[in-house]
Each structure stands twice: as structure tokens, then as C-alpha cells.
Amino acid sequence: DGNTVVSDWCGYKESPCTIASYSFETNKVHLYRNTSHRDWNTPRFSSDGRHLAFSIAVPESDDRQIAVIDADGSGFREVTKGRGYRSTPAFSNDGNKLTYQCAEGLTERYWTPYKGNVRRLKNRNICVFDLLTKRERKIISFYVYSYSNPLFMPDGKHVLFYFQGKKFGKSIAQNIENLQSKSILNEMPLAHSPRISRDGKRIVFSARTNEMDGANGNFNYDLFLWEGSSDILKSKGKIRRLTKAESYLTGFALSADGRKVAYAFDKERNGDTEFFLMDIDSGKIRKFSIPDRPAGLIGPKS
Secondary structure (H helix, E strand, O other), rough: OOOOOEEEEEEOOOOOEEEEEEEOOEEEEEEEEOOOOOOEEEEEEEEOOOEEEEEEEEOOOOOOOEEEOOOOOOOOOEEOOOOOOOEEEEEEEOOOOOEEEEEEEEEEEEEEEEEEEOOOOOOOOEEEEEEOOOOEEOOOOOOOOEEEEEEEOOOOEEEEEEEOOOOOEEEEEEEEOOOOOEEEEEOHHHHHHHHEEEOEEEEEEEEEEEEHHHOOOOOOOOEEEEEOOOOOOOOOOEEEEEEEOOOEEEEEOOOOOOEEEEEEEOOOOOOOOEEEEEEEEOEEEEEEEEOOOOEEEEEOOO
């Protein structure tokens, strides 16, 4: 409905990590009741707002599965099975398929000069799961160092994502049937992490803007809008800049109708994040804050 965003919520004493639902209308947070005894992460609404897909941690394992729940907190069901690390799921517009990041698991810990000891996803891929046939399929066959959350395009036959290879990165639309890929947003070589509207006429993406703004030092990222009369596979469209924050963009989400974008900046790079909601048509920006305490729980008690 464009008035609610969902995210992870950890540290709640009565529950493992669960899903937080924040309403722009009431400025309140409600938590989904998690009785599965497993952490819930990376939630996303279906395009009609009736369901949520998210990842669940398998106890004492590096594996993660994908689960689905109704928006009212009922109908929890685990949809994937087998070994592997799965996260950041998203529905197709018809609700019959899911796409998500998938990997064999996590690497052993190793040291990096930036983050110390870390573990990374091993043999990264992007998967599509058919909720009707219960079939999971990997859809990329090229080397990927990292990539953004995959999203279905309106036709249900293409998955949109940004990937970073050994030497370069780009945003592509991957055909899930013949596994052919098409490069998009070529006008913006630094385009990253595309988010697409339900009708495919708008894509919001981030891009590094140091070079554009003549800034030095820390990397700055801003939001841009691609807009066309049809989806990006059928028209060139136009690109315009939405923000100029000279800051680090920590995350953003586009409403299904493509009219609103919620985003967060960490200007000082110290974890002190500021949240904003933009009406794309009017350019009006509203700053908001997420309450520290939930107002209640969503879903049945058992």
C-alpha cells in the first residue's frame, strides 16, 4: 500500500530475530510473532501486499531456507528444502514464483584488512523457486563476486539484479527460461542495486556520486530514477537524480506502485542512521524515525 515497510528486528527478549512492520501513518512498529525458534531475516512483501517472504536460519547450521507468511501473521510455511544458504527472497507479480540469493554455504573464516575475520557466501548464485511445482533452479552461470537482491520483472520471465565480477559490475535482466542476460542502465555505468515498480515503468537505483560531485574521501551514494513508458526491456526511458546527500546510503525500498521510495543515510559513517520517505512525483521528502519499542505483535499465539 506504500504506507508500510518491513525489516529485520533482533534483540527482542521474547523472540528470536523476527520481522518488524513500520507504518508511516501511525509511526508505530509491530512485530510478527515468531514461534518457530529460528531467526527470520530479509523480509519482502508480495506485490499485492498479501504475503511476506523471508529467510529462516536452520539451528546449529549455516543453512538458511525460504519461508512465506500471510500479511496478518498466519499461514507460516517453509517452502525450500535441502542444504544451502538462501536469503533476500522476492515474489513474482503473480505470486507463483520466488527469486533469491542462494549459495552452497559459508566459507571458513579468513582475515581481511577492512572487516577482520569474516565469512562469505560460497559459490554464489541466484535461484528461482516455483511455488506450484516446488522446483528450485539456479539461473546464472557466470562468476559473481557479489550482487544485489534479485527482483522479478513484470513479465515473470526475467530477474533483475546488479552483479559485481572480478573486474566490473553491471545491472542485468536475466531470462529464467533460456538463461540469456541483457545489460540494462548502460547510461549509468555506476548504477547499482536496482528496485523495480510493479508495472516496470520505474526503476530506482543507487550510484556512487563522488566523481559527479567532485567529492574526495569516503564513497558517497545517491538515488536515481529510470522512467519509461514501458518496461526497460522495451524502451530507453529517462534518468534523473533523486537525492544529493553527500553521504553513505545504507538501504532503500521502492513502493510497488513506484511512487514512493524509503531510504536511509549514514552521513558520519558511525551507525547514526537517518530515515527518509520521498514522494517521487512531487519530490516532497519526509524525515521519519523508527520507534525503539514495538507497539504490539502480529499473528496467532501458536
